[in-house]
Amino acid sequence: MSGSTERAKTAVIVEDDPDIRHLLAEVLESAGFSTVAVGNGIDGVDAVATHQPLITTLDVNMPGIDGFEAARRIRQRSDTYIIMLTGLEEEADVVLGLGAGADEYVVKPFRPRELRARIEALLRRPRAGESGAAAPSHLNGAGRPTPAADAVVDISPSSADTSGSPRPAGVDAADEGEWLVHRDLRLDPDSRIVRLGGDDLELTRTEFDLLATLMESKRRVRSKADLTLVLRGESYVTSYYVGDADKRAIEAHMTNLRRKLGDSPVNPFYIETVRGVGYRLTSELSGS
Template identity: 80%
Template sequence: MSSAELVKTAVIVEDDPDIRHLLAEVLESAGFSTVSVGNGIDGVRAVVNYQPLITTLDVNMPGMDGFEAARRIRQQSDTYIIMLTGLEEEADVVLGLGAGADEYVVKPFRPRELRARIEALLRRPRAGESAAAATPRQESVGPSFPTARVEIDTSAASAGTDVLLRPTAGEVATAGTAWLMHRDLHLDPDSRLVRLAGEDLDLTRTEFDLLATLMESKRRVRSKADLTLVLRGESYVTSYFVGDADKRAIEAHMTNLRRKLGDNPVTPRYIETVRGVGYRLTSETAAP
């Protein structure tokens, strides 16, 4: 089978069969073949075997929960991870994003909104890809699909052996020429490289996008709602509503980003909080 004929794959990790079925319908309508499993351990195995473009993860599952599954998947794969969480458990959103999820969907979710979020994710480059090369790819590393949908029976308890995770070899990116600079922090939007004091900085896709937005905006304040829409994609057509959970998610990403920058929010060197509004870069002339 040629690369043009390879099918986009999505892995669904969800213990509720009705939600599994609904997720499969939404993803298949978006052109994906689906693999569905009912627990976190089998979900990690499915991602390792099928290397999907999209993975949906339920938060509350028997055995391995969605947080641990996301951490293990992220060690092994650059699949886009969409976390599913209950409306009343906003802390799950923060924990899920910290574990490596790219997006979250609140239950009960609207199929059209899920479809729009998936389309927005696919417009964003994945780890190790430049913006110019951010076209969806599907590697033929797992079993071929006899049909558009695969449901893996997880009614029996999974075997005691766990998934062995291999370290992912990082791709070497060629540095672009249009570096954004702020103090000793340098960012190249084309190669998606970040260097702090001459050392490469390892950021998640979302952390990179947030930092790039702030560095492009310089001293212009970007609100949490504004940053949420940036992450969703400029053509997010279903809804422009930004709720409290979205804003908490931005706060969680910003906390992780500041930690990696070694930035103290009380006496910031790179990113400062404008109380009640949002975030912006510090002044170049301000004391560290």
């Protein structure tokens, strides 16, 4: 078969604890992967460059270079899905890990069945540049989150023509209906392009999916548990355990997203926090 088929069967494990390394290999091999295991960050970066795996697991505290630096180096040369594993639980460490390019952040000790479920859900999300990847179950045919009945977005060309909103740079009138708009922020779910003002905005896969979900939902509040399940393609809270580490990861992704938008959580222009509940878009009438 093709090289992409081989790649889909490969995972690199970067972990200095031999017992955890063995456990990770068991979980990944039970999911159909062949595994390459190394014990430090430098060897991990080299292993990813050599094998171009679909999945890479990274321990944070390792000899040589730590997981954060390893993730940054790996992300420069590979779009492998990165799962960081650590005993650290502080939000600052979650922010560092996700900001370095990780896709998932798992706190030790972890349950093998839960890690397997996270891996399978992660594989349903498109890698960078995969605009034609199959949409997760929570997405409609256009590859965008399915909004609730009270959050239907009218983005037809006719409504765009009467809104008075400027057309995104480089977008023809016939394509305008594909863009979601909030203030000067525009997002195309199909091409996975985000524009802030007239400039393209570089977001990670997770940041894009979070922003797309919020822009579809508009003023409907999305909880951290809800957003966790959206990212993993799960339909109901009862079908998947959402723990404190999951919610901290959403907070970390939101911190990184706001930083890239130049948005302040204290005086938000795009995304506001509903204390004790979750997140939603700001009102178009406020903060202008």
